[in-house]
Amino acid sequence: MLNKGDYICVFCASKVPEDPELGHAAEDLGRLIAENGYNLVYGGGGRGLMGLVAKGAYQAGSHVLGVIPEALSTEESSVSEDSFVGGKGSISTIMVKDMHSRKRIMADKCSAFVSLPGGYGTFEELLEITTWSILGIHNKPIVILNFNGFYDPLVKLFENSVQSGFISDGNMKIASFCDSVGDVLASIDSYVAPETRFNLDWSTS
Structure with missing residues (x-):
């Protein structure tokens, strides 16, 4: 269960999708996060789905925290409060040197992760954070x-990996799939980390 003011991390693309409904969904997700009293941490871009989820959250009153590597700040157009009109929230950006720092800060700041559709970068972020949970x-x-x-092909890939013995049955549930923006927060609230994950001590790492 999240507390008011917690950050939700959203992984998503810096490109505009072919389907405009997906763009609306990204903006709706940002708005939903804000309207329920949460804040947004994300990759810091102002374009594509990144910009839309930030816009939705900012306009509805969230603090929007972007984390972006310096090398990508021009390519992904880092966001600021000048980017959107009529926002009720606030925006800040952390500039980092590399992708590893970006992911670590987002993970440290947030209380939950949500992945929207995207490309290689989104897949990599999602799968790395899933691996971190398994470990x-x-x-x-x-x-x-x-x-x-x-993400139907990803569901099938996970199922194939379970059948092949690479993922345990319990860990199949380490990521929760939902079909609509309206189900995202309910999926977060009902989430239970599988007991089949490794119980490792990372305190000295």
Whole structure:
């Protein structure tokens, strides 16, 4: 269960999707996060789905925290309060040197992860944070928005890996899939980290 003021980390693309409904869904997710009293931490870009989820959260009153590497700040157009009109929230950006620092800060700041559809970068972020959970580095909710079946192939890939003995049956549930933006927060609230994860001590790492 999240507390008011907690950050939700959203992984998403810096590109505009072909389907405009997906863009609306990203903005709706940002708005939903804000309207329920949470804040947003994300990759810091002002374009594509990144910009839309930030816009939704900022306009509805969230603090929007972007974490972006210096090398990507021009390519992804780092966001500021001048980016959107009529916002009720606030925006701040942490500039970092590399991708590893970006992911670590986002993970440290948030209480839950949500992945929207995206490309290689989104997949990499999602799978790394899922691996961190399997290894016991965190036990935070991981929710995947399976918009219009976008992630159906990933569900099948996970199932194939379970059948092949690479993922345990219990760890199949380490990431929760939902079909609509309206189900995201309910999926976060009902999430239970599988007991089949490794119980490792990372305190000295």
